[in-house]
Amino acid sequence: MKKNGFTTTILHSDRRLDVEHGAVHKPMHPSSEYAYAQSRELAAVFQGKAGFTYARQGTPTTAALEAKVTAMEDGVATVSFATGMAALAAIFTTLLRRGDHLLCSQHIFGNTNSLLGTLQELGVEVTLVDATDARNVAAAVQGNTRMVFTETIANPGTQVADLMGIGQLCRQSGLVYVIDNTLTSPWLFKGRDAGAALVMNSLSKYIGGHGHALGGTVTDTGLFDWQGHPNIFEAYRKGPSTSWGLTQIKKKGLRDMGGTLAAEPAHRIAVGAETLALRMDRACANALALARHLQGHPGIARVHYPGLPGHAQHERAGQLFRGRYGALMGIELAEGIDCFDFLDRLSVVVLATHLGDTRTLALPAAHTIYHEMGPARRAQMGIADSLIRVSVGIEDEADLIADFDAALQACPPASKAGS
Structure with missing residues (x-):
């Protein structure tokens, strides 16, 4: 079957997931708990089977939005958060540990810069580099470097990172490459094309588009084999290793920290995304x-x-x-x-x-x-x-x-x- 274009895919995403009562939009599911007729089925969902248990870890409404973003980014899976900053915090705090080294573009959003200061207080070493040239990034790599982070277009100086060059460096060095795609959106650019392991989007911006809902997502492109990342907890080293990183982000960054995207803003963002x-x-x-x-x-x-x-x-x-x-x-x-x-x-x-x-x-x-x-x-x-x-x-x-x-x-x- 011929693959549909970007907008057609997003417009018809919900109804192709067999929405209740033939609706074309996934409805809001505000319930905080989800019941099962059989206790074994409830236990199975807690142990990894697809389903919903408690809204802090997601709802049918957020799942429908996540499917849209995954399709936008040509990724394999997405986790949603209450804000873009919650999404970034989840990436950094769950995949980095004390003594690790993070390489980051020096041209970054002010709140992200503040978050990096918090990471440093927690024992993560951070080096800021001019990411418009991948050679600057390569020169700053250390033995304890675990991750490279950059935005696509800097806010507000509009410097454009050497996205493809950094991607090649990260592949060669086995580093987790994280791209903040907020300023371009998946319509103008896909992090997968540059070899990113993870792509963050602030849904509050262009994807939602109307300035009336906050949200953020982390999308796994499926390009990074998490077997080479030493910070994955043993509990999440199950199934295909390409899914370990996002599983840890969801469990430790969403479930444990509670930056959950509620059903109403998720629904608003999903509808706004249709006209991105x-x-x-x-x-x-x-x-x-x-x-x-x-x-x-x-x-x-x-x-x-x-x-x-x-x-x-x-x-x-x-x-x-x-x-x-x-x-x-x-x-x-x-x-x-x-x-x-x-x-x-x-x-x-x-x-x-x-x-x-x-x-x-x-x-x-x-x-x-x-x-x-x-x-x-x-x-x-x-x-x-x-x-x-x-x-x-x-x-x-x-x-x-x-x-x-x-x-x-x-x-x-x-x-x-x-x-």
């Missing part, structure tokens, strides 16, 4: 048009966006991401323009700390989501004090451009304001 490709294409097109327009504007000092030919990883992004460049950008205002004054003059754009919404969102990055890092760490990441992060939505292109033009006209650079 359509929304993503529109947002990417808007972002490219806006970036090109702002690049030559006298009120803008610099635009950080992979779709611009001057971007250091422009060619790489075009090759990796379906000829698209994502929907997030960073803009640095010209000298003399106050970032707060500029932002307050935007009317279509929403001032909010989120991304991947249908609406265009903006915030002053150094003063908000990266404030806790301090000036030295921000400088290392290339985050200027005037940098504004813009998550471009699906509004009409002309309205977005007009909104930015009007705000810039009301905040002329210092040289023009005094002339």
